Amino acid sequence: MCNMKIKFLGGAGTVTGSKTLVESNGVRFLVDCGLFQGLKALRELNWEVLPVPAETIDYVLLTHGHLDHCGWLPKLVAQGFKGKIYCTRPTKEIAKLILLDSAKIQEEEAAKANNKKFSKHKVAKPLYTVEQAEEVFPLFRVIKPNETFNIDAEISVTYTNAGHIIGACSITVEAEGKTLVFSGDVGRDNDVLMFPPTKPKKADYVFLESTYGNRLHPDTDPKLELETYINNTFHKDGTVIIPGFAVERAQSIMYLLWQLKKENRIPDIPYILDTPMGANVLGVFNENPQWHKLSAHECIEMTKMFSVITDYEDTIKVIFDDRPKVVIAASGMATGGRVLSYFERYIGLPNTTVIFVGYQGEGTRGRKLLEGYETIKIYGQHYPVEANILQIEGLSAHGDQQDLVNWLSALENKPERIFLVHGENEPADELRLKIKERYGYECNIPFMHGEAEI
Template sequence: MKIQFLGGVGTVTGSKTLIESDNGIRILIDCGLFQGNKETRQLNWQPLPILPSSIDYVLLTHGHLDHCGWLPRLVNQGFEGKIYCTSPTKAISQLILLDSGKIQEEEAEKANQEHYSRHIPAEPLYTVDQAEKVFPFFRVIQLDKTFDLDAEISARFFYASHILGACSIELNLEGKTLVFSGDIGRDQDDLLFKPVKPKKADYVFLESTYGDRLHPANIPMDDLERCINETIARGGNVIIPSFAVERAQTIMFLLWKLKQEGRIPEIPYIIDTPMGIRVIDLFTENRTWHKLKLEDCEAMCSMFSLITDFEETIETIYSDHPKVVIAASGMVTGGRVLSYLERYIVDDKNTVLIVGFQAEGTRGRKLIEGAKEIKIYGHYYPVNAQIIEIEGLSAHADQEDLLQWLSELETKPQNVFLVHGEQPSLLTLKNMVEHRYGFNCEVPYLQQMIEIN
């Protein structure tokens, strides 16, 4: 068989791994969008090295944009196969794709109106209509049930934590077992259960987002409490850029616990991410996938003002009342959080609270690295607000969690390929895997093709 790395190598975005069996069946594991600096984003406009119409199946590990966000391009360019995933992943992917298409359209329109794009006219990578055309291709797969893709090819999805519906994938073909980790969650997560470890694998494709670091021993609730109280005391606002899926719900949960304990003030707490609000419904509809009780979910939601209409967003932005706002996107690459930052990032009374991983080249990464100004919609704004990062809230496994994920393999795999990580993380984790387990370990490069006999 042949395996080609079409994304998610040397970077934490754009995840795509192509498998071609000896009888010509082509399977794409994930189909993600590249995010980050301009050079990386430009890869989204490049065609695949094979015709999308020649791909038979897509298997999605989960519904984050960097794992499903290129599907509209794939379908628009001729894909007619099946997209297999869990039920929550299907629902989340549909929300993510619609939101992404809307943002693509809005940013292209804004660029044309304000003439800040070099492309005349600026065009969206894809539209809402093109996103909707992906939906008929989805096929829902049950957790832990082996299913056949072909007479000689089978697959199984098993629990990965990370976000609702996220799974690792076991693929069996040509007498070999390939395991794709997808994004692995943490053993200690406020909302989700522990990830399941693989028992057998000839080849492992392991994510490496936090391959060079351990999550700190801090208590995130204490950090949240301190940040909110200090900001409100000086008359400011707290803006929390957050991934709409799982991160937003985790922050809501922690704020609710703080409010219950009387540790944060009686001020407006606002969720301004329509997609994040819809994901709350998915938590109530998929209760076997997480720890949150129905009554706790309802009580938690009652604490927040849920904004869906953009006119309400504008009213909230221009309200002088101190408040806490959770708004997408998590890496500050788009979404409504940009509208808040246009007004609030210039004022030193305010705080921008970073609560998740920030990929290289994103606005979020630039903020935590100390940028003095930030570009939003073609305009530059001075960064006067307090930029605070609370570590320990990431939905990703850290280095030790990743190493432990390999610990129950019953036999030594022939190779471990490290993907979905930046170079320092990849190289550090490679050394750790080799040292602890003695496994052969490789860091592939973009477009690399390997053959397995």
């Protein structure tokens, strides 16, 4: 019998482009199929043909609907994939929204590049189109968490709650007498909206994310930080811009702002949600109450506080309204989306406050702003950065080093190997040392396109 083969086609040495290929007894399946973001060298990988012919892949198992885990599906389908894509119901709905939004942004940015002639290509093209994104949808197959099902006669799969965002799951695969556990992105035990992640009890091989493998979330009160930053900006007649991850982070920020407003701790100014996808995600929250802590009544009352914008014409009106305001606009790492339109007008104003509320990948505008870049490039133009750039780390949807180490604490057996994925090299290596120190488990940190036999 041949050994099972694992190929790390993404999410190795980086927090983006998650793709892990498993080959077992003639069956090939991907765990996640994400888009590379951030550094140009990574983004360029999105244009390459998959090292394995897409038509030979039988299934995709999606852990959740974030772009770095599902955003390459249209390319996979365009390259010949015709199999089933398994996921939970909220993940299906989120992934559809994410893919449509991604395709639309790419079409718009290609059109801008061609109109303004700032692309070095003769004709700038989108990575994929809205039409190609829609070709993915018929392949989705919804599964229920905590119920084992077979994707093949000899391969069974179980999804369990991972926290992180609505619908997110870890995936346990039983094949060839081995138990493989793919963590996906692990949430936090004390998240504002999500339930704590379920810890695995048995695993021969673990594929564990390591995004915050070298960091502990600060023991601070994000609600108090929000209150302070908003009031300080209001007293300067300024605007607060929060680059928001449209899924779950935007809703968490909305919830905290709603609480602060009810307690009369923040001023009576416009509070704006300017992300069509974020608005649609509210509908997913309403339709899937078993996946989060908010009641139906709380969802309705929270939403009433915000002006929810979908049309870009209304975005322009808000941008040129000089009154103090708080705006949540995608994308969360400022890699695209409407937040860039706000940056064009406000990033150069010293009474502006930009608050980042999640992980900022290497090479993204968000990371550059937090690192203190004095100018930022948007659509081919450079803008001076005069705004106050802040970060609230306590709102990250990812578990920190302690959460990740604790996630392994319920294992009843010693894993043969743990692969640390979905992390930059330094965080992954520090997590490796912590796991060895606490449990004595050996960890591997795979390279991009690396292979392992198990």
